[in-house]
Amino acid sequence: MSKTAGIIVIGNEILSGKTRDENSLYLVRQLRDLGVDVRKISVVPDELNLISIEVREFSNSYDYVFTTGGVGPTHDDLTMEGIAGAFGHGIRRHPDLESTLRQYYQPDAIEANLRMADIPEGARLVGGKGMWFPVIAVENVYIFPGVPEILQRKFERIKEMFREAPFHLKEVFLRADEGQIAGILHRVLAAFPDLMLGSYPYFDNPVYSIKLTLESKDTAYLERAHALLLEELTRIQLNPVKV
Amino acid sequence: MSKTAGIIVIGNEILSGKTRDENSLYLVRQLRDLGVDVRKISVVPDELNLISIEVREFSNSYDYVFTTGGVGPTHDDLTMEGIAGAFGHGIRRHPDLESTLRQYYQPDAIEANLRMADIPEGARLVGGKGMWFPVIAVENVYIFPGVPEILQRKFERIKEMFREAPFHLKEVFLRADEGQIAGILHRVLAAFPDLMLGSYPYFDNPVYSIKLTLESKDTAYLERAHALLLEELTRIQLNPVKV
Numbered sequence: 066m067s068k069t070a071g072i073i074v075i076g077n078e079i080l081s082g083k084t085r086d087e088n089s090l091y092l093v094r095q096l097r098d099l100g101v102d103v104r105k106i107s108v109v110p111d112e113l114n115l116i117s118i119e120v121r122e123f124s125n126s127y128d129y130v131f132t133t134g135g136v137g138p139t140h141d142d143l144t145m146e147g148i149a150g151a152f153g154h155g156i157r158r159h160p161d162l163e164s165t166l167r168q169y170y171q172p173d174a175i176e177a178n179l180r181m182a183d184i185p186e187g188a189r190l191v192g193g194k195g196m197w198f199p200v201i202a203v204e205n206v207y208i209f210p211g212v213p214e215i216l217q218r219k220f221e222r223i224k225e226m227f228r229e230a231p232f233h234l235k236e237v238f239l240r241a242d243e244g245q246i247a248g249i250l251h252r253v254l255a256a257f258p259d260l261m262l263g264s265y266p267y268f269d270n271p272v273y274s275i276k277l278t279l280e281s282k283d284t285a286y287l288e289r290a291h292a293l294l295l296e297e298l299t300r301i302q303l304n305p306v307k308v
Numbered sequence: 309m310s311k312t313a314g315i316i317v318i319g320n321e322i323l324s325g326k327t328r329d330e331n332s333l334y335l336v337r338q339l340r341d342l343g344v345d346v347r348k349i350s351v352v353p354d355e356l357n358l359i360s361i362e363v364r365e366f367s368n369s370y371d372y373v374f375t376t377g378g379v380g381p382t383h384d385d386l387t388m389e390g391i392a393g394a395f396g397h398g399i400r401r402h403p404d405l406e407s408t409l410r411q412y413y414q415p416d417a418i419e420a421n422l423r424m425a426d427i428p429e430g431a432r433l434v435g436g437k438g439m440w441f442p443v444i445a446v447e448n449v450y451i452f453p454g455v456p457e458i459l460q461r462k463f464e465r466i467k468e469m470f471r472e473a474p475f476h477l478k479e480v481f482l483r484a485d486e487g488q489i490a491g492i493l494h495r496v497l498a499a500f501p502d503l504m505l506g507s508y509p510y511f512d513n514p515v516y517s518i519k520l521t522l523e524s525k526d527t528a529y530l531e532r533a534h535a536l537l538l539e540e541l542t543r544i545q546l547n548p549v550k551v
Binding site for chain 1: 317320321322323324325326327328329332333336337339340346347348349350351352353354380381382383384413418420421423455457458475485486487488489490491493494497504505506507508509511512521523
């Protein structure tokens, strides 16, 4: 079984369409490459109680949880309190983070600047060596900022800790109607129940109208499922197209 | 109070990073323009039980629910059964949809093609007049396909039924650090608790480093909140920049 993950995107700016969420796409692609199975993405508003509920549920449901957004110094930055609340913890000012912030803002560090050192009790600093500001984690929840460039830089630094066996993928492209092949897909899945099999229609591609994706962490299993699919397609004289 | 909405994106292809979700961004922008407050977006896999749980929870929580994806004829198209299950309904073949499909595929309509006429009991066909294939709705849940062009065409046809009083927006751009203005934002919100106030840092913009967004459906309230914000900013000699 793969490790599972959930992603929680925190921010009114996404729900009101002001900002496009780039972070969940980045994270799902990275996690897929690492062999981790992302099971859910949620986008929730900047509201303390809603953040806590979502984090608690995700933390119970998945091996890893990644949050993005809501970690700055202003009124709408509620992620730290929300995550602390999810675990029944309080917030405390972390001395290492405080001294990092004081060095950065000196001599005019004000209380609001130092607020970014206020993190949930029991939080860990991950990947701290050589990082200006480490990733903060509580239990299985990894906390990232909403600014894509910073999120990506931080994720790059710690991602190897999540790596496991990779997913293997085969794609088959067809010029056909999905209805024509629905029965075949059912039979392939009956024979290979652990296969991850997707069927996606395309209405504007001149070369193909269906993309099938076959995935497994077991290459031999994937090869056998792929062979059965091709055999079944050949039987109804439907040959894959090259793309 | 605004009407609220939730969006459920259904599809393994999004969670595995194979496909970028374009639909939730389109829908949040459209709904915002219509004056509807989107409260949550979820992306869930093609699994019957998970779809049912999410739809039931969203249907209870928001005025409107929009689903995208999972409505084709293949094994991974489970949205109709999932939504039926959410309401304890069965699936039945709708005669009008069946005859539309038979006309389209004739003379070789096969069972798998007709499966797209199988919809939850008690479902309504919305915006049917002049639409080749209407939007299917169950209770407060509106069901859309995953293909963006088709989703958009369908949404355009029915969107006026969701329109209500618009949100009004004012933006203020500053060259400052968020910590500097956190106290001011707190005071503005204390005076105008119904204001929707967002503060967003920018690290790579040459002109400004913070965008503030002020929103309300009440223009007079918005004007007064905006005036107070500018007054408070002037007091610390921080003038908005023109963009």
